[in-house]
Structure formats: structure tokens, C-alpha cells
Amino acid sequence: xxxxxxxxxxxxxxxxxxGFHDAANAIATVVSTKVLTPRQAIALAAxxxxxxxxxGTAVAKTIGSGIVDTQYVTMTTIFSGLMGxxxxxxxxxxxxxxxxxxxxxxGGLCGxxxxxxxxxxxxxxxxxxxxxxxxxxxxxxxxLGFFGGAFLMFLLTIFIHxxxxxxxxxxxxxxxxxxxxxxxxxxxxxxxxxxxxxxxxALFTGTKSGAFKDLPEWLAFLRTPDFVVDKWVVVVCALTxxxxxxxxxxxxxxxLGHKMVKMQPVHGFAAETTAALILHSAxxxxxxxxxxxxxxxxxxxxxxxxxxxxxxxGIVERILWAWVFTLPVCGLLGYLxxxxxxxxxxx
Numbered sequence: 247x248x249x250x251x252x253x254x255x256x257x258x259x260x261x262x263x264x265g266f267h268d269a270a271n272a273i274a275t276v277v278s279t280k281v282l283t284p285r286q287a288i289a290l291a292a293x294x295x296x297x298x299x300x301x302g303t304a305v306a307k308t309i310g311s312g313i314v315d316t317q318y319v320t321m322t323t324i325f326s327g328l329m330g331x332x333x334x335x336x337x338x339x340x341x342x343x344x345x346x347x348x349x350x351x352x353g354g355l356c357g358x359x360x361x362x363x364x365x366x367x368x369x370x371x372x373x374x375x376x377x378x379x380x381x382x383x384x385x386x387x388x389x390l391g392f393f394g395g396a397f398l399m400f401l402l403t404i405f406i407h408x409x410x411x412x413x414x415x416x417x418x419x420x421x422x423x424x425x426x427x428x429x430x431x432x433x434x435x436x437x438x439x440x441x442x443x444x445x446x447x448a449l450f451t452g453t454k455s456g457a458f459k460d461l462p463e464w465l466a467f468l469r470t471p472d473f474v475v476d477k478w479v480v481v482v483c484a485l486t487x488x489x490x491x492x493x494x495x496x497x498x499x500x501x502l503g504h505k506m507v508k509m510q511p512v513h514g515f516a517a518e519t520t521a522a523l524i525l526h527s528a529x530x531x532x533x534x535x536x537x538x539x540x541x542x543x544x545x546x547x548x549x550x551x552x553x554x555x556x557x558x559x560g561i562v563e564r565i566l567w568a569w570v571f572t573l574p575v576c577g578l579l580g581y582l583x584x585x586x587x588x589x590x591x592x593x
Contacts, residue, residue, distance in 0.1 A: 247457060249321040249592075250468075253448045256328045258486050261441040263335050264347045265295065265490020275514035275545065276426040281419045290423075291430040292491040298434025299484030303475040304532035305436055309443025310475075312375035312532075313352060314359035315368065316450065321457070322587040323355075323362045324448050330354025330580030334572060343568040346536035351440055352380055353576030360577070361584035379533050384573075387524055387535055388543040394520040395547030402516055403551075411510075418511035425518035430491075432525035433537045438487045440534055445479050446470070513548045520544040539569065 273287035282290065331350035338345035356370055363369035370376055406414050449470045452458050458469045470476070509517070521540040528535035542565060549557040 247452075247461070249325070250448060250452050250457060253321050253325050253328070254445060256325055256332070257441050257444050257448070258482070260328050260332050260335075260347075260351065260444075261438065261483055261486040262490035262493075263332060263339075264437055264441070265487040266339075266493035273426060273430070274541070275509060275517055276422055279419070279422065279509050279511045279514040281422045281511055281514070282426070287426065288492055290427060291433075292488045294427045294430035295434035295438070295491050296484050296488040298431035298436075299438030299487055300480060301431075301435050302529060303439060303442065303480070305439035305529055305534050306443035306446060306475045308375070308379055308532045308534055309351070309355075309440050310446040310450070311443075312379060313355060313371055315363075315371060316447065316454075318359055318363040318366075318369045319447065319451050320362060320455070321448065321451060322592050323358045323584060324444060324451065326358035326361070326584035326587060327351065327355030327580045328444065329583045330357060330576040330578075333579050334576045338568055338572075341568075343565060345565075345568040345572050346538045347437060348440060348534045348536045349380075349384065349569075349572045350576045351444070352376075352534065353573040354580035354583075355444075356573075357577030357580030357582075358584040359580075361581045361588070383528065383533050383535055384539070387528070388539045390524050391521060391540045391543030392547040392550070394524065395517050395544035396551040397547075398520050399513065399516045399548045399551040402512060406512065415511050418515045422511045422515045422518065425515045425522065428522040429518040429525075429541065432522040432529065434484070434487060435529040436525050436535055437537055438483050439475075439529070441486075442475050442479050442483045443534075445483070446475050449476075449479075509545070509548070513545075513552065517541065517544040517548045520547070536569075 273282075273284075273291045276282050276290075277284050277287045328351070331347065331354040334345065334350045334354075335347055356376075359369045360367070409417075449468060453469045458465075461468060518541070521537075521544040524540045524544075525535055525537060546557055546562060
């Protein structure tokens with residue numbers, strides 16, 4: 247029971263960090279275009295993150311049972327995977343790099359499970375999990391974001407090219423409130439579910455191992471024979487992410503909203519709408535998509551349509567390297583943490 251409480255606390259710490267790490271993705275454009283002040287944007291993101299987190303559990307089921315073979319998973323496996331993601335998220339946040347919390351968590355879990363299985367590659371659910379729901383979307387979603395953002399900007403340009411800049415800014419300043427809310431909602435519906443899936447996996451593991459067999463009756467709800475995401479898990483994760491969102495993420499906001507592309511409200515609307523549609527579709531399909539990849543590439547696409555040279559490609563290169571390293575580095579961190587736990591005699 248003690249190890250479960252440690253895992254639960256670690257999962258909620260990851261969720262809190264995810265809130266202030268990835269919430270910056272949802273509000274960077276609305277802050278940079280000065281449609282909302284930072285404090286107003288954070289409040290909007292917190293509310294819509296909370297609402298989105300309460301909607302559906304398809305992504306949670308993928309994380310809980312579709313990434314690694316659960317017969318190898320122990321409580322320390324889950325703890326080690328979470329630690330791999332937490333370390334990477336804090337490092338990239340400190341550097342101001344918008345990396346993927348989703349891939350950090352998945353990489354950490356895979357590395358930890360690989361260590362638990364003593365190097366057995368079959369522990370990774372490749373054909374039905376990792377390839378179609380992690381690796382392939384990791385390739386396609388940035389392309390959809392880039393070209394989708396550019397295409398939507400093209401369509402908007404057709405309608406606004408005869409309007410004065412003052413009218414355009416006035417209209418899209420209001421519309422960006424809608425797109426920013428939609429983006430925050432989509433982020434909550436996808437990212438909060440990842441921690442729900444981890445907690446569901448911990449509950450299943452604890453039930454399977456017999457860790458919960460002597461629990462008093464009032465804690466019987468912890469026992470679960472399947473990957474059922476109980477309401478208390480959903481509510482706790484949603485509230486934790488909303489609390490994390492209020493912590494902000496100013497380093498990442500500066501990178502996405504100011505350093506990469508200079509935007510007006512119409513550009514922010516196009517980028518947010520594109521990314522939100524991609525994330526919303528992924529949530530319905532149970533795909534744990536990277537919010538960072540979706541919004542960053544949408545901003546790049548919008549900026550490239552505006553003028554190819556408007557995108558500061560040096561900043562983009564730094565972001566891309568962070569993306570490339572996220573899965574393998576977090577896998578290594580999860581692996582080393584699990585080995586350390588084994589060395590210390592923890593199970």
C-alpha cells in the first residue's frame with residue numbers, strides 16, 4: 247500500500263508539472279498577440295483544461311494497457327517511468343524548450359518496463375500500441391500541424407485581404423478567445439488522461455499483486471480487476487492539471503509566443519484552431535498525442551505562410567532536437583531509475 251501511495255503522489259506531481267509545462271502551449275499565442283494578459287490567459291486555460299480533462303477516457307485506456315505488457319509491470323516500474331518523464335519535463339521547462347510531456351511519460355514507462363523485463367523486447371506492445379498510437383502520430387501530427395496551419399491561414403487570407411488591419415485585429419481578437427479555449431479544452435482532454443491511465447495501471451497492478459487484499463472496506467474502491475478509470479481518478483487528475491496550469495510556464499510561452507514567430511490575432515487563431523482540431527481528433531481515437539508538436543508546428547505553418555523568413559528557424563532547430571531526444575532520453579532515465587530501484591531491493 248505504501249508503494250502505491252508513493253506512485254500516486256508521483257503521478258500527481260507529474261500531472262501538476264504537465265499542467266504548467268504544457269499549459270504554456272495552449273496560451274502562448276493568445277498572450278503573445280496581447281488578446282489576453284498572462285493572468286487572464288492562465289485562468290482561461292485552467293478552466294478549459296479542467297473541463298476537457300473530465301471528457302472521455304480513451305487515451306487513458308491506451309496508456310494503461312496499450313503501451314507495455316502489463317504482466318511485467320510492478321509499482322516500481324510505474325514509479326520509474328514517471329520519474330523519467332518528470333526529470334525531462336523539468337529540464338526542458340528550465341531551458342524554455344516546448345518538449346512533449348506525452349512522449350516523456352511513454353518513453354519513461356517503456357524504459358522502466360524494459361528494465362523490469364530484464365531486457366525482453368516483447369514487453370513493448372509494438373504492433374497494436376506503440377507504432378499506430380505513438381510513433382506514427384509522432385510523425386504525422388507535426389506534418390498536419392504545419393500544413394494545416396498554413397492552409398487555414400491561406401483560407402483566412404482570402405476572406406480578410408480587403409479588410410483593414412484594425413478590423414481584422416478586432417474580429418480575430420475576439421475569435422482568439424474561442425480558439426484559445428478550444429485549445430486548452432483539447433489539451434485537457436488528451437494530456438490529463440495520460441496520468442489517469444498511469445493511475446489505472448497502478449490500481450490494476452496493486453490488485454493483481456495482492457497489495458490491496460487486506461484493505462479496509464472503505465478503501466475497497468482501490469481494487470480493480472480491469473483498466474477501469476474510476477471517477478475519483480478522473481476528478482483528481484483534472485483538478486491537479488488545472489492547479490498546475492495556474493503555475494504558468496513563462497519560459498515556454500516566450501519561446502512559442504515571442505521567439506519563434508511574431509503573430510497577430512489572426513495568426514494566433516489559425517494556429518490554435520489547427521492544433522486544437524488535431525488534438526481533439528486524437529483524444530476521440532485514444533491517441534496520446536503531443537500537444538507541443540501540434541501547436542508548435544501549427545505556429546510554424548502559419549508563420550511560414552506569412553513569410554518563410556518570418557519563422558526563426560534557429561529556434562525551431564532547438565525545439566526539434568528536444569523532440570528527437572525525448573523518447574530515448576526518457577526511456578534511458580526510466581530504465582536507470584528502475585535498475586536503481588532493483589539494486590535497492592524495491593519491488
